[in-house]
Amino acid sequence: xxxxxxxxxxxxxxxxxxxxxxxxxxxxxxxxxxxxxxxxxxxxxxxxxxxxxxxxxxxxxxxxxxxxxxxxxxxxxxxxxxxxxxxxxxxxxxxxxxxxxxxxxxxxxxxxxxxxxxxxxxxxxxxxxxxxxxxxxxxxxxxxxxxxxxxxxxxxxxx
Numbered sequence: 617x618x619x620x621x622x623x624x625x626x627x628x629x630x631x632x633x634x635x636x637x638x639x640x641x642x643x644x645x646x647x648x649x650x651x652x653x654x655x656x657x658x659x660x661x662x663x664x665x666x667x668x669x670x671x672x673x674x675x676x677x678x679x680x681x682x683x684x685x686x687x688x689x690x691x692x693x694x695x696x697x698x699x700x701x702x703x704x705x706x707x708x709x710x711x712x713x714x715x716x717x718x719x720x721x722x723x724x725x726x727x728x729x730x731x732x733x734x735x736x737x738x739x740x741x742x743x744x745x746x747x748x749x750x751x752x753x754x755x756x757x758x759x760x761x762x763x764x765x766x767x768x769x770x771x772x773x774x775x
Contacts, residue, residue, distance in 0.1 A: 635701055635702035637762040637763055638698065640695070640696070641695070641696050641758070641759055642695055642721065642757055642760075643695065644658060644663070644693065644723055645692060645758070646693070650754045651754060652752075655737060656738075656739065657736060659738050659740045662739050663694060665743070669687070670687065670744055671684055671747075672684070672747045672749055673746060673747070674705070674708075674709065674748070675718075680705070681705065683698065683701050685698045687747075709749055713749070713762045718749050719750075719760065721747055721753060721758045721760050722753050722754060724747060724748065725744050727741075728742055729741040
């Protein structure tokens with residue numbers, strides 16, 4: 617008589633493996649000075665945002681929302697790490713990042729308080745009101761990538 621092994625099996629969707637992939641990027645590094653000739657930087661802890669997150673838009677266009685995201689503070693950086701939606705905007709964003717068209721993230725903010733040090737505007741307090749997925753970020757460290765799923769990937773089953 618053969619031995620029998622009986623074990624419960626759970627099958628559920630893995631949200632990180634649906635849609636066009638995960639968008640991961642640095643929205644802002646505190647203390648980094650803006651490029652493109654702007655004399656500006658954000659003091660550590662300067663940004664605040666709503667609990668339900670902010671809207672990420674293509675090239676800051678209000679008519680081109682991609683998704684709502686909840687930024688996270690990781691060390692001295694504000695990071696976006698979220699699954700792209702399986703929508704036309706999400707799939708287009710994934711393709712444009714992978715193809716190198718859109719290469720960074722950009723903050724949308726309302727300054728509440730700033731000071732000037734050696735001619736550089738340092739934002740001490742600001743409301744983060746949104747973000748843009750952009751072709752040329754103002755801050756060199758504000759990079760982005762898409763991780764995970766690509767067209768043609770199959771499903772996985774772990775036992």
